[in-house]
Amino acid sequence: MKYAYFPGCSLSSTGLEYDMSTRKVAQALGIDLWEIPEWNCCGASSAHLTDQLLALALPARNLAIAEAEGLDVAIPCAACYARSKATEVEVRASKEMEQTISEVIERPYTGKARARALLDIFVKDYGLDAIGTMVNKPLKGLKVVSYYGCLLVRPPKLGFDDPEDPQSMDSLIEALGGTPLNWAFKTECCGAAHATAQGEIGLSMIERILSGAKEVGADCIATACPLCMNNLDMRQNQATAKTGEQYNLPIFYFTELMGLALGLKPEELGVNKHFVNTSEVLNKLNEALTRRDTP
Amino acid sequence: MKRVGVFICHCGTNIAQAVDCEKVAQNAQAFPGVAFSTDYKYMCAEPGQDLIKKAISEHRLDRVVVASCSPRMHEPTFRKCLERAGLNPYLLEMANIREHCAWVHPDDKERATLKATELVRMAVAKVIQNEPLDRSTIPITKRALVIGGGIAGIQAALDIANAGHLVDIVEKEPSIGGRMAQIDKTFPTLDCSACILTPKMVEVANHPNVRLITYSEVEKVEGYVGNFEVTIRQKARSVDLSACTGCGLCTEKCPTKVPSEFEMEMMNRKAIYTPFPQAIPNKPVIDRENCRYFKTGKCGVCQKLCPAQAVDFTQEDQLVTERYGAIVVATGFDLFDDSVYGEYGYGRYKDVITGLHFERLVNASGPTMGKIKRPSDGQEPKNVVFIKCVGSRDEAKGKAYCSKTCCMYTAKHATLVREKIKDSNVYVFYMDVRTPGKGYEEFYTRTTDQYGAKYLRGRVSKIYEKGGKLIVRGEDTLLGRQIEIEADMVVLATAMVAKENAAELAQMIGFSYDQDNFYTEAHPKLAPVETHTAGVFLAGACQGPKDIPDSVAQASAAAVKVCGLLSKERMETEPTISIVNEAICAGCGMCVTVCPYKAIELKFIQERVDGKVINRRVASVNSGLCQGCGACTVACRSAALNLKHFTNEQILAEVDALCL
Numbered sequence: 001m002k003y004a005y006f007p008g009c010s011l012s013s014t015g016l017e018y019d020m021s022t023r024k025v026a027q028a029l030g031i032d033l034w035e036i037p038e039w040n041c042c043g044a045s046s047a048h049l050t051d052q053l054l055a056l057a058l059p060a061r062n063l064a065i066a067e068a069e070g071l072d073v074a075i076p077c078a079a080c081y082a083r084s085k086a087t088e089v090e091v092r093a094s095k096e097m098e099q100t101i102s103e104v105i106e107r108p109y110t111g112k113a114r115a116r117a118l119l120d121i122f123v124k125d126y127g128l129d130a131i132g133t134m135v136n137k138p139l140k141g142l143k144v145v146s147y148y149g150c151l152l153v154r155p156p157k158l159g160f161d162d163p164e165d166p167q168s169m170d171s172l173i174e175a176l177g178g179t180p181l182n183w184a185f186k187t188e189c190c191g192a193a194h195a196t197a198q199g200e201i202g203l204s205m206i207e208r209i210l211s212g213a214k215e216v217g218a219d220c221i222a223t224a225c226p227l228c229m230n231n232l233d234m235r236q237n238q239a240t241a242k243t244g245e246q247y248n249l250p251i252f253y254f255t256e257l258m259g260l261a262l263g264l265k266p267e268e269l270g271v272n273k274h275f276v277n278t279s280e281v282l283n284k285l286n287e288a289l290t291r292r293d294t295p
Numbered sequence: 296m297k298r299v300g301v302f303i304c305h306c307g308t309n310i311a312q313a314v315d316c317e318k319v320a321q322n323a324q325a326f327p328g329v330a331f332s333t334d335y336k337y338m339c340a341e342p343g344q345d346l347i348k349k350a351i352s353e354h355r356l357d358r359v360v361v362a363s364c365s366p367r368m369h370e371p372t373f374r375k376c377l378e379r380a381g382l383n384p385y386l387l388e389m390a391n392i393r394e395h396c397a398w399v400h401p402d403d404k405e406r407a408t409l410k411a412t413e414l415v416r417m418a419v420a421k422v423i424q425n426e427p428l429d430r431s432t433i434p435i436t437k438r439a440l441v442i443g444g445g446i447a448g449i450q451a452a453l454d455i456a457n458a459g460h461l462v463d464i465v466e467k468e469p470s471i472g473g474r475m476a477q478i479d480k481t482f483p484t485l486d487c488s489a490c491i492l493t494p495k496m497v498e499v500a501n502h503p504n505v506r507l508i509t510y511s512e513v514e515k516v517e518g519y520v521g522n523f524e525v526t527i528r529q530k531a532r533s534v535d536l537s538a539c540t541g542c543g544l545c546t547e548k549c550p551t552k553v554p555s556e557f558e559m560e561m562m563n564r565k566a567i568y569t570p571f572p573q574a575i576p577n578k579p580v581i582d583r584e585n586c587r588y589f590k591t592g593k594c595g596v597c598q599k600l601c602p603a604q605a606v607d608f609t610q611e612d613q614l615v616t617e618r619y620g621a622i623v624v625a626t627g628f629d630l631f632d633d634s635v636y637g638e639y640g641y642g643r644y645k646d647v648i649t650g651l652h653f654e655r656l657v658n659a660s661g662p663t664m665g666k667i668k669r670p671s672d673g674q675e676p677k678n679v680v681f682i683k684c685v686g687s688r689d690e691a692k693g694k695a696y697c698s699k700t701c702c703m704y705t706a707k708h709a710t711l712v713r714e715k716i717k718d719s720n721v722y723v724f725y726m727d728v729r730t731p732g733k734g735y736e737e738f739y740t741r742t743t744d745q746y747g748a749k750y751l752r753g754r755v756s757k758i759y760e761k762g763g764k765l766i767v768r769g770e771d772t773l774l775g776r777q778i779e780i781e782a783d784m785v786v787l788a789t790a791m792v793a794k795e796n797a798a799e800l801a802q803m804i805g806f807s808y809d810q811d812n813f814y815t816e817a818h819p820k821l822a823p824v825e826t827h828t829a830g831v832f833l834a835g836a837c838q839g840p841k842d843i844p845d846s847v848a849q850a851s852a853a854a855v856k857v858c859g860l861l862s863k864e865r866m867e868t869e870p871t872i873s874i875v876n877e878a879i880c881a882g883c884g885m886c887v888t889v890c891p892y893k894a895i896e897l898k899f900i901q902e903r904v905d906g907k908v909i910n911r912r913v914a915s916v917n918s919g920l921c922q923g924c925g926a927c928t929v930a931c932r933s934a935a936l937n938l939k940h941f942t943n944e945q946i947l948a949e950v951d952a953l954c955l
Binding site: 156162163164165166182183184185188212215 | 636637638640643691757758759760761762766
């Protein structure tokens with residue numbers, strides 16, 4: 001099993017632990033990730049607010065490099081995935097677009113190399129059963145709400161799961177031995193950059209998600225997006241300052257939870273790099289395991 | 296030499312303002328075979344027809360070309376005109392210089408006139424090749440079949456029966472009544488649905504001309520208008536209808552509980568059951584999938600207890616074949632699957648229900664005896680939110696069309712909540728309020744003004760549970776503001792969709808359906824209950840979303856069409872059908888596969904070749920079934936098939952006239 005790997009800008013900065021855990025987990029599962037050499041930024045929201053063609057061309061270059069290698073592209077970040085998938089879909093839909101794009105990036109891209117969300121690869125390609133057999137430290141008793149955010153499964157023509165009530169991350173948590181909780185804020189927007197530009201609005205959106213998770217009794221939130229992580233993790237104390245409520249909700253990349261369940265060390269997954277302390281959850285997991293081990 | 300008369304119609308100014316009709320008439324004088332040519336303001340009107348008749352006798356015309364509108368409307372008019380003048384009606388040809396010329400070229404009179412001239416030239420060339428054709432007649436089976444025993448089917452059957460004709464209703468479910476039986480009250484009068492439906496059910500069941508064939512499905516339809524041969528599967532009811540007295544002891548004692556389909560699974564029924572108290576026939580049926588006896592071989596309580604010994608586990612499905620002169624399709628509708636809207640949580644949250652659930656919740660014989668209680672905990676809801684257009688008018692997730700009934704039934708539901716729960720708050724999220732119907736707008740106004748339902752223009756983006764309440768988050772587009780409502784219950788105005796097996800039935804009988812599997816009428820305005828297949832008519836929501844008044848009106852209209860057919864002993868058939876030139880037919884069977892009306896089959900003919908008698912396979916057209924579409928003539932590789940009145944020679948004459 002081999003994929004081209006597009007980490008994207010966030011994963012080399014604020015989302016470092018997403019990159020660390022992705023690589024470690026892929027290695028543990030025997031998935032070969034070939035990092036696209038000289039990859040460039042996907043353009044994120046800046047490009048498609050500026051120029052449509054630019055927005056399609058930026059990810060196309062990365063996809064084209066992977067295509068030349070004959071590989072589909074594994075993409076952890078939700079925004080990188082959405083932008084890359086948009087390019088793939090547009091190029092597949094029109095020969096004219098294929099020509100224009102190839103001309104702009106000065107290399108051929110036919111849409112053959114597909115943009116794939118990392119989560120989707122684990123769930124569909126590798127398979128939940130196969131993952132289940134690799135688990136040696138199940139997330140026993142850990143109540144997790146899966147937070148997909150607004151981009152990962154939307155818009156419907158780009159997503160790989162139900163756009164309003166997605167299930168893939170929940171089923172993955174279950175395969176890892178955890179307890180996925182049903183909640184209503186799976187695809188709620190985290191406010192994205194609002195937290196910076198319009199603090200008041202941004203915080204209220206973050207707060208809604210956190211209290212939604214608290215409401216159903218979650219121990220932690222699992223995410224697949226570095227920006228969501230930023231908002232929910234880094235700004236959690238700001239939300240607390242505003243509402244006075246102690247959320248105490250560690251946020252995990254789903255890959256970190258996978259790594260823990262596969263028995264990898266928390267530090268090599270980057271679990272110690274979070275703002276909200278994760279040690280409580282880690283202790284809880286260890287306790288549950290010890291209880292199981294002692295007859 | 297043929298003597299053709301050419302008549303150019305002005306159609307008031309419809310044609311004349313774009314085409315120089317006088318000039319076209321003049322030009323036509325020069326066409327080969329034309330003996331007379333003129334123009335007139337309204338050719339279809341009485342003076343126009345008189346003009347044609349007079350010209351036929353004065354100029355000894357034996358062929359006529361009328362250049363006017365589409366033949367769809369007035370070809371029969373002019374054919375009759377020819378008949379009255381003593382000519383065979385098929386010696387008429389029409390040139391469509393209105394839709395095909397004047398209307399599409401309003402700004403270039405010179406070229407439009409040229410085009411009209413060419414269209415007339417073609418028609419003249421064809422009419423010279425036309426042959427006199429005679430209509431033949433076929434006998435009619437004087438019994439009608441109504442498929443579906445809902446309100447549309449019941450009404451159609453009653454009207455046909457009251458006109459003195461025999462009619463059978465085939466109903467899939469164990470009882471007639473359909474969706475209307477599930478509905479509590481009807482808009483805009485709020486009279487009780489059962490009170491107006493059940494008398495009709497009784498009337499149809501007791502009518503001497505009507506036969507009910509319940510718990511049965513149409514399995515095969517062969518034949519053609521006047522003579523359909525229909526195979527009906529009577530499903531094993533496991534109860535002998537003639538012996539059963541309907542005492543209900545079996546149902547009472549049956550140990551197996553099954554969620555009731557009629558009660559939208561909010562209440563249980565037994566494995567041996569009548570679907571609802573007023574069912575007709577009011578005799579039970581055994582649901583074999585859930586019956587303990589059929590699952591395990593043990594039990595048989597119903598059989599042991601039945602005083603009439605009517606329970607019969609050994610019954611089997613029976614296939615019966617009947618002949619009918621006409622068919623009314625009244626198979627109704629299904630509900631859209633609301634779980635497609637993950638954001639509404641239908642199927643996840645017990646208190647998010649469909650409008651049909653609500654009908655049962657508010658009905659006196661429903662699961663809550665008519666007291667509105669929410670499904671999750673049986674509490675009386677205080678805040679009730681209605682969401683309209685769930686599945687309708689939504690191309691992304693549902694259907695593009697408007698389901699037509701939801702605005703009114705939601706207004707009805709809102710009224711009923713306000714009436715039954717005095718301290719309730721009712722919120723209705725809507726995109727538009729559409730109330731075209733007698734008394735409908737007044738009803739809606741009353742819902743808001745008198746009953747105080749709060750209408751909010753906007754869509755709901757999400758529903759989630761919080762502390763036993765449903766939080767409904769949406770947008771009020773009139774205030775430009777986001778709103779959140781703490782609701783106790785949410786009712787979705789679910790789209791009406793075609794029956795699951797609608798396409799299958801249409802293919803079986805042989806008529807067309809649209810992209811949403813609703814059945815297609817022959818003409819949206821002028822033939823709304825006919826299908827393109829002669830003798831097959833439509834009634835009710837199988838043709839498109841409809842409320843009860845519309846369904847009933849359409850059912851009566853379909854019944855009139857059926858009566859018109861059955862009132863004759865024999866019927867005329869169009870002579871414009873395919874014929875086979877057996878001498879050159881290779882018997883390949885291509886035509887059999889392309890024929891949409893199943894009108895062609897292969898037969899063997901005996902021939903003498905080199906002194907030996909051989910059997911050869913050739914195509915054979917059933918003149919009763921052929922609708923003259925011409926698909927076979929195109930498919931035929933050896934040109935053995937020809938469509939009368941549209942023969943290859945006639946078409947080529949037109950092409951030559953234009954191109955040579």
